[in-house]
Amino acid sequence: MPSKVNVDVEGRTLGLSNLEKVLYPETGTTKGEIIQYYTHVAPVLLPHLRDRPVTRKRWPNGVEEASFFEKNAPRGTPSWVRTAELPSPGSTMDRETVVYVMADDLATLVWLANLAVLELHVPQWTVGADGKGTHPDRLVVDLDPGEPANIIECCQVALLLGELFDDAGLASYPKTSGSKGMQMYVALDGSATDDEVSGYARGLAQRLEREHPKLVISRMERAARGGKVFIDWSQNNGAKTTIAPYSVRARAHPTVSTPVTWDEVEQGARSTARKRLPLQFDIDDVLGRLADDGDLLEPMLTEAHALPTG
DSSP states (O other), rough: OOOOEEEEHHHHHEEETTOEEEEEEETEEEEEHHHHHHHHHHHHHHHHHHHOEEEEOOOOTTSOOOOEEEOOOOTTTTTTSSSEEEOTTTTTTTTTTEEEOOOOOOOHHHHHHHHEEEEEEEEEBBBBBSSSBOSSSSSEEEEEOOOOOOOHHHHHHHHHHHHHHHTTTTOOEEEEEEOOEEEEEEEBBBBOOOOHHHHHHHHHHHHHHHHHHHEOOOOOOOOGGTTTTEEGGGGGGOOOEEEEETTOOOOSSSSSSSSHHHHHHHHHHOOOOOOOOOOOOOOHHHHHHHHHHHHGGGGGGGGOBBOOOO
């Protein structure tokens, strides 16, 4: 593989460099292979990124070296890359606004991957036609296991949450985080504020904590999470982001945040394997799953539920 090459991506000429650089030393996965993965997965990834400001996490020297989060569009951003200037409350850089990259097309996705952007994080709201943020169109709960709990316990909690969503008439969709835990989504109609969505998710988490105190915790204190699954309802706050579906993660292997079926979640909840955990997928696994099953989150692109009240 040449070190540098110019490629045409949907009419845009991009200079790709250091394609042979190994970003995952344990597996030998190169930057070129990550670019190739994002190119192949773009048809299902891009609809979940569309109109959402992207916070990127970059590993220019590979996953065993230093990384950094990036919100502002970097210096040298091509003029054709769509951006959105949005308020930045609580910015650690004392900025009133941030100029975000909007990854709406394949060329932008390839350009980001060439910058060694591995992880793509997005909020649960979109940027409207007026250039301003909208009310959330997704509810998300993040299931974060405290050791020795792991993905198996996350699957158990996901089933409990799924029952609550079913009882409320809400279709919910699970995915792995690509790291230790899982996320669950519900598509919303945009009529509720992020505070209202957070409050609803918090109520569900607190209910499950009362009903299953040995398995679930809804409180933020890390010291209390051992052996339990923290249901992070706060991810619905408008200032927070969640790893995007199909994003690569910077683990020892190039794992991916992967949509899964409820049958797989049920099997995971019953698993007794502690060395080789269930629901661990890398870039090759995901491409095979897409060829077989397509995008398991596709219904979310057209569904729109009102947030239950009362």
